Amino acid sequence: MRDEETTPQTATGTLTPGAPAASRAAAPAPRTGPSPWTLRLVAIGLVLTALNLRPAITSLGALLEEVRDGLHMSGSVAGVLTSVPPLCFAVFGVMAPRLARRFGPGAVVCAGMVAITAGLVIRPLIGGTAGFLAASALALMGIAVSNVLMPVIVKRWFPDRVGSMTGLYSMALALGTSLAAAVTVPLTDAMGGSWKAGLGIWAVLAAAAILPWLPLLRARATAHDEPGPAAAAQPQAPELRITRSRTAWALACFFGLQATAAYITMGWMPQIFRDAGVSAGTAGVLLAVTMAMGVPLAFVIPRVAARMRTQGPIVVFLGACGLTGYAGLYLAPSGGAWAWALLLGISNCAFPLALTMIGMRARSGAGVVRLSAFAQSTGYLISIPGPLLVGVLYQHSGGWGVPIALMAALMVPQMVMGVLAGRDRTIEDES
Template sequence: MALMASEEAKTTSPAAGTATTAPKVLTGRTSGTGGTDATGGAGPARAAAAAVKQQPTRAWTTRLVIVGIVLAALNLRPAITSLGALLEEVRDGLGMSGTLAGLLTSVPPLCFAAFGSLAPRFARRFGAGAVVCGGMVAIATGLLIRPFLGGTVGFLAASALALMGIAVSNVLMPVIVKRWFPDRVGSMTGLYSMALALGTSAAAAVTVPVTDALGGSWRAGLAIWAAVAVVAVVPWIPLVRDRGNAAGSERVPAAVRQQDEGLRITHSRTAWALACFFGLQATAAYITMGWLPQIFRDAGVPAGEAGVLLAVTMAMGVPLAFVIPRVATRLTHQGPVVVALGTCGLAGYAGLYFAPAGGAWAWALLCGISNCAFPLALTMVGMRAKSSAGVAKLSAFAQSTGYLISIPGPLLVGVLYQHSGGWGLPIALMAGLMVPQIAVGVLAGRDRTIEDEVAQRAAAAGATA
């Protein structure tokens, strides 16, 4: 982490907006600071000293951003996976019906779609750093109060508050990466995705043991995750007033900035392809998290082992989430990575269909590899736009549209399972959805930007007018 920060200090600093270069010495005139440049006076000397002084400040700020990204990513899923681990206890404690419990499991993608679309507007007004800081505060507040509001409505409202913080941070993380690390999109997206996967699996794995250690209270077991979110607020506080972190405020060519202001993202085929790819991979991930243990249990795998198999599937995202974005950014076309991940998914579903218990560990590993389409999608968001303003619009559009697409999938799997009495049809649906996921992923992986596509379409429309 320190190495990334020290390397970043050698390049153009996003905080300052200019490269670290020695000031030019003016001759034959008096400097604006009162020293005479012709004699090597105080003006250039002061400027040089200021430049040297600013360099460690920029390096420190860059390190702070890295810490903030990691801590924020760790908090983007525990609100969901910690609840999943204690859902039965929450239902009993709140007297929640099965229908309401089903609604509760559908709330996350719905909130991600609704609130995520607002993130670019907030970023333009307050700055991306300030919005992420506010998102961490919302997560901490929602997690802290939701177990203690005393009813289902209050629980849902507090959950929505936490999910709102997650939604805006989801959208703005690629913007932060593009803004501060334009030459390290792959490595920083990988670091962020790895931290997100770690937070997801950790919350699923330790919530129940922590609850038992706290006396068996599900309220305490859920509220404890607010402490982790509070820690994530701290590194973002110094960045709240950094308006240079606002989406689109970096030094970009005037032509690009003009494109950003009038960018109609729905006119980009790549934006639609990326939104569909994001939605289909999210569908596969939610189906896996919600139903994979039941598939194994119905095949005769013990309940404890089925839970471990799900943990293995989720844990695959920790190392691969760091590797895949780095590989993707080295390719001009990310289609081969899309095909490789999709092929793993198809192989895993085939195994679940024909021999779910016999090769359970292999199918869990393959499904885990396939689910790493998520960090790939985030990487492509950062690569398919020229500026952080473009990334903000693309991230909001792809994630909001994608999460809307993902809502029916897990529910449809449950309906097919209930009415068919087995897993044949649901697994066939899962495999069938993987085919269009590969197709739109290949389209989204082409080496082009949304700004160029929109400009070309506008030019073509003008020529035919």
């Protein structure tokens, strides 16, 4: 939409120096977009926000055994704790569109960073399991609304650079994920071995992410943060109609299936390698390699996808990498471990591709808000059973053959849904 574009614009009517005063008064005033300084500030805010969208989760995973012992947490409660993130993403993500309409996307993301900071500060200080879960939920609520609104901010502030900006913050998100997984334990050891300090230190990074948004809060009522009068005048689909869009459903299913694959990989891949005879240290490095693949590719894939009318070929390529990686895990898990880790890392880059398609499958800012909330909330609900089902199959079958077959089988509908979601159409067309 023209009214939401943030590139500098000028009025079509121009005046010559000698034009009459009346003509000067009647001529439309030149219209300019945000300053380069403002756009740089938004870009910094996007990167710092993205860095904070996973450390609350992966830092806890690195210290889960210490947290269990410190809080006297049962194994079943610890299992519930590992399933809380996608549930919170689904439940709290639904709130994002209403909050964005009321306060503006930038203000809500800023509040999300405040919630993450508060949750990370509070949860190590609370002695009981219930309080720890509540503080974790507070941080996850901030992550959930920010998850949904990141594509919205990219669409509104950088409408002509959706691919490159999505790639930038996707790369930062992958970096934050792998960084927290890699350095939480060494940081904890450096601070005396206290798991409370190891979890709480990440609040410093979250607090830093608040700062770039503060100067932008004053401008949230402008057309660059909320739809202006012309944008509001555009015909927009009622909120309930998004459930009638085949593209929205295809994108939600694609998002959910790729999230399922990612959570299974993060939760179970090291154990698959260890059961195949790979050492614990090497298994951890292999997982780090898989996660690290998302850093460069998360920047490249959205840029390529934004230049294509349909994203189906990228979906098929990523799916083929995943199928090959699962086949390798099934046939020779230890012999080609490094190759399978690389291939699964490439396959997991369906996540930044899904975020890019959210920005491309809606024409308006309001449409992106609705599509992002629907696709991510529904998708995270779809992803919840996958890791649990893999654990059940592993326990009852006594090996990894059946679980790996399930992982490979899920890759097929992921490819189908991704091809459907990648078609050149928008949810407004289908409404």
